[in-house]
Amino acid sequence: xxxxxxxIVSRGLxxxxxxxxxxxxxFPFYWALKSSFTPTNELFKTPVEYWPNSPTLAHxxxxxxxxxxxxxxxxxxxxxxxxxxxxxxxxxFGAYALGRFRFRGxxxxxxxxxxxxMFPQIAVLGSLYNMVNRFGLFNRLxxxxxxxxxxxxxxxxxxxxxxxxxxPSELEEAAYxxxxxxxxxxxxxxxxxxxxxxxxxxxxxxxxxxxxxxYALSFTQTPDRYTVTLAIFNFAPQTxxxxxxxxxxxxxxxxxxxxxxxxxxLIFQRRIMAGLTAGAVKG
Amino acid sequence: MGQGQPVVSTRQATTAPKRGxxxxxxxxxxxxxxxxxxxxxxxxxxxxxxxxxxxxYLSFTNARLASTSPTKFIGLENYAYLIQDQQFRQSIWVTxxxxxxTVVFEFLLGLGVALVINSNFKGRGLMxxxxxxxxxxxxxxxxQMWKWMYNDIYGVINDLFRRFxxxxxxxxxVADPGxxxxxxxAVDIWxxxxxxxxxxxxxLQVxPGDVYEAAYxxxxxxxxxxFRxxxxxxxxxxxxxxxxxxxxxxxxxxxxxxxFGARQDTQTMAIYxxxxxxxxxxxxxxAAISMAIFIIIGIFVALYVTxxxxxxx
Numbered sequence: 001x002x003x004x005x006x007x008i009v010s011r012g013l014x015x016x017x018x019x020x021x022x023x024x025x026x027f028p029f030y031w032a033l034k035s036s037f038t039p040t041n042e043l044f045k046t047p048v049e050y051w052p053n054s055p056t057l058a059h060x061x062x063x064x065x066x067x068x069x070x071x072x073x074x075x076x077x078x079x080x081x082x083x084x085x086x087x088x089x090x091x092x093f094g095a096y097a098l099g100r101f102r103f104r105g106x107x108x109x110x111x112x113x114x115x116x117x118m119f120p121q122i123a124v125l126g127s128l129y130n131m132v133n134r135f136g137l138f139n140r141l142x143x144x145x146x147x148x149x150x151x152x153x154x155x156x157x158x159x160x161x162x163x164x165x166x167x168p169s170e171l172e173e174a175a176y177x178x179x180x181x182x183x184x185x186x187x188x189x190x191x192x193x194x195x196x197x198x199x200x201x202x203x204x205x206x207x208x209x210x211x212x213x214x215y216a217l218s219f220t221q222t223p224d225r226y227t228v229t230l231a232i233f234n235f236a237p238q239t240x241x242x243x244x245x246x247x248x249x250x251x252x253x254x255x256x257x258x259x260x261x262x263x264x265x266l267i268f269q270r271r272i273m274a275g276l277t278a279g280a281v282k283g
Numbered sequence: 284m285g286q287g288q289p290v291v292s293t294r295q296a297t298t299a300p301k302r303g304x305x306x307x308x309x310x311x312x313x314x315x316x317x318x319x320x321x322x323x324x325x326x327x328x329x330x331x332x333x334x335x336x337x338x339x340y341l342s343f344t345n346a347r348l349a350s351t352s353p354t355k356f357i358g359l360e361n362y363a364y365l366i367q368d369q370q371f372r373q374s375i376w377v378t379x380x381x382x383x384x385t386v387v388f389e390f391l392l393g394l395g396v397a398l399v400i401n402s403n404f405k406g407r408g409l410m411x412x413x414x415x416x417x418x419x420x421x422x423x424x425x426x427q428m429w430k431w432m433y434n435d436i437y438g439v440i441n442d443l444f445r446r447f448x449x450x451x452x453x454x455x456x457v458a459d460p461g462x463x464x465x466x467x468x469a470v471d472i473w474x475x476x477x478x479x480x481x482x483x484x485x486x487l488q489v490x491p492g493d494v495y496e497a498a499y500x501x502x503x504x505x506x507x508x509x510f511r512x513x514x515x516x517x518x519x520x521x522x523x524x525x526x527x528x529x530x531x532x533x534x535x536x537x538x539x540x541x542x543f544g545a546r547q548d549t550q551t552m553a554i555y556x557x558x559x560x561x562x563x564x565x566x567x568x569x570a571a572i573s574m575a576i577f578i579i580i581g582i583f584v585a586l587y588v589t590x591x592x593x594x595x596x
Contacts, residue, residue, distance in 0.1 A: 014402070018410065021396055025413055025477055031439055032428045048442040094323035101316035109320060111588065112327070118584045119331055120534045122553045123577040126341060126560045126569045127334035129348065150330045157323055182315050211421035213537045214553070218561045229423040233541055247431050254424045261419045269412045272419075277485040 029258070035251040036060065043248055059252035068223045069253055072231035079141050079227060080209035083148045087205045088198055090149075091156030096186050098157065099164025100172065110161070116154035124150070125218060132219050143219040144227070148212060152205040159204075159275055163197030164190065200275035203268055207261065228257050335577075341570035348564035361571035370547065371572060374555040377464065381539075381551065382532035384468035385475070389528055390521075392472065393479030398513075400480065401487045411484075414477035422474065426541035429470045433457050457542055463549050467542055471535070479524055486520025487513070526587040533580055552576050 035043060037055040063069055098110060128147050137143035167190060175185040213229045220226065226234065235250045265272065342361055346354040365371060400410055417425065432440050435455035444450045456466040490513065498508050514521075536553040543549040545558055556576060560569035 014399070014404070017399055018404065018406075021399065022410065022413060024473070025417060028425065028428045028432060028473065029416070031432055035431065044437050046437060046442075048437065048439050050439075090322045090326065093319040097316040097319035101312055103313040103316045106316070109324070113323075115584055115588060116327060116331060118530055118580070118587070120530075120553075120577060120580045122534055122536065122556050123573045123580075124331060124334035124338055125557060126348075126566050126573060127337035128330065129560065130337070130566070131330075131334065133349065147330060149326055153323060153326055182312060207419055211423075213421070213423050213540070214557065217540070218557065229421050229537075232421075232427055233423050247434075247437075250427055251431065254427055257424055258420055261421075262416055265415045265419045266412055269408075269415060272415060273411070273481060273485070277482065 032251045032254050032258070035247060036255045038248065040248050059248040060256075062246070062249040063252045063256060066249070066253075068226060069228075069231050069235075069256075071224055072226040072228045073256075075141060075225060076210055076228040079144045079148065080206045082145045083152050083209040084202050084206045086145070087149060087152040087156040088202050091153055091160055091201070092191065092194070092198065094157045095160030095164055096190065099161040100167075100169075100190070113154050113157050113161075117151075117158055119150065119154070121150060121214060125214070128215075129218060138219060139221045139225050141225065144212070144216055147215050147219065148209045151212075152208055155208070156201045156205055159201045160194065160197055163194050167193055196271065197275075199268070200271040203264060203272065204275055207264070210261070232257065338570045338573050338577075341567055342574050344567045344570075346566040346570075348560070348566050350564070354567075357567070361568050364568065365571050365575060370550070371552075371555060371575075373548070374550045374552045377549055378533060378535065378551045378553075380464050381468055381471070381535060382529060384465065385471045385532050386525060386528045388468070388472045389476050389479045390525060392476045393524070394483055396476065396480035397483035397487055400484055411481065414481055416477075417474045418478040420474070422537035423541050425474050426470060426538045429473075430457060430542050433466060460548055463543065467538060467549075470538055470542070471532070475528070475531075479528065482524050483517065483520055486517045490516045522590055526583060526590070530580060530583055530587075533583070534576070552579075 034050075034052055036059050037057070038049070038052040039054060039056045039058060042049060042053065094113075098106060098113070132138050132143040132147070137146065171189055171193070172185055175189045180188065210227075211229060212227070213233070216227045216230050217233075220230065223231075223234070232250065232253050235246060235253060343356055343358060344354045345357050345360075396414075400407060400414070432438050433456040435441065435453050435458070438453075438456075440456065441450070441453045445453070454462060456462045494512055494516070495508060498512055503511065534553050535551050536557065539549060539551050539554055545554060545562070550558070552572070553576070556569055556572045559565045559572060563569075
């Protein structure tokens with residue numbers, strides 16, 4: 001069927017709109033990428049060049065020779081990894097209880113967990129600082145692993161509870177008939193079924209912990225304990241006698257930190273959306 | 284932070300079928316349930332509830348961090364000071380401006396984008412994935428990217444604005460008090476609009492198509508359909524989105540800290556609080572500020588939970 005002219009026009013307009021949205025969303029990433037490949041002299045030149053004319057890997061060299069940044073990558077991996085594993089283990093137990101058991105007190109606990117997901121971290125910063133000091137955790141990664149649970153755990157429990165709730169009860173009943181204890185039912189029948197939920201929430205917990213800044217800024221002090229967000233914030237000027245902001249290396253570092261997250265997002269796109277909107281806005 | 288925002292399900296619980304009261308199994312299951320919840324509750328108590336109680340207590344004292352002098356109970360002194368603290372007032376005003384700008388623009392732009400991606404077209408999946416990326420990137424990283432783009436001499440934004448004739452002279456967007464709040468709001472709007480769009484899209488997709496068909500048959504045009512069907516049915520999703528964005532904006536820290544440092548004219552409530560606690564070691568006064576913020580955010584949380592009536596046990 002031949003398209004009418006007005007159809008073609010409205011279609012063209014539509015794709016133009018799509019293109020505008022994409023350019024708006026992606027341009028800052030392009031700019032960081034472009035800047036990371038642009039030699040310093042070209043970077044600090046006017047008028048601005050929109051394409052790297054003599055691309056260089058020099059800034060990446062600077063970044064990967066920067067010990068503070070490399071240690072920060074390792075620190076962030078340790079912290080975010082530990083936080084994710086702890087949240088999943090502890091959270092799966094709690095979510096199983098909330099998702100599949102009916103008992104007095106369940107509702108208040110659910111409310112508690114829900115309100116916890118909105119807890120302002122700043123409200124307990126001072127007390128946590130005290131606590132971290134008292135336990136000798138100041139300037140240690142342990143302080144971050146412990147305190148990050150404040151936002152990852154309630155979230156994990158909440159989302160996993162929905163996953164457990166959605167499972168058909170016949171499975172559980174069949175397991176009981178076969179003589180399984182509730183705990184066996186949990187780890188032999190339900191937990192494997194919850195695997196997609198675990199991956200999703202684990203990923204979200206990992207991203208949240210990887211991106212955290214306030215507690216990392218407040219509870220650590222020396223560069224050997226920096227996480228990636230701190231390292232990128234504190235990227236030390238190394239040229240011009242330490243006064244010029246090294247935008248090239250900073251942009252290279254942002255690209256390095258961004259790439260794994262983009263890859264994870266691309267792979268788990270559906271899962272992430274499912275987790276974020278878990279059963280969600282559906283009323 | 285404000286990254287992994289959970290979204291709430293208001294679905295009914297599909298718990299195991301009701302059994303007779305007080306059977307052994309019921310009691311065993313109740314015991315097991317509490318046992319399974321113990322680690323979660325212990326951690327929540329240890330890193331949130333107990334510290335919160337501490338904060339309340341500290342807000343009535345003159346406690347200082349790492350100080351040897353004994354802590355004294357000083358009653359409402361901190362709060363009396365807080366009420367007339369110009370700097371705190373300033374930080375509230377900064378936060379409110381930022382919140383208003385970001386929530387309004389993120390919602391309007393997000394709704395527009397959601398409506399666009401809700402139509403069927405080639406590359407829609409790709410587009411949706413692209414939308415998630417700004418959300419997944421650390422705020423610190425996006426703030427650095429934008430700080431460079433805002434650079435007053437070599438920044439691309441100045442260059443673009445000049446090319447389009449919007450400005451005739453370079454502007455120091457980040458340093459100039461007149462442009463700093465809109466400039467920083469633009470960063471948050473860029474980072475979060477796609478995410479808002481995805482949340483609203485999820486809401487759009489559960490609206491059944493036959494409602495529109497019926498409306499079409501009845502002769503309703505696109506605009507009528509939007510205001511009479513889409514908006515009302517999208518209400519729950521809109522509510523969730525607005526309240527979540529508001530909560531996040533009220534506790535904003537990272538983007539301001541990276542772009543402005545602790546500059547006084549652009550401190551948010553959270554930055555002012557962090558400065559008092561960590562940099563000035565003023566634990567008592569910092570705690571009072573924390574309580575004020577907690578109460579402000581608590582009011583919004585209460586609204587949120589009431590509007591969405593979690594579920595009955």
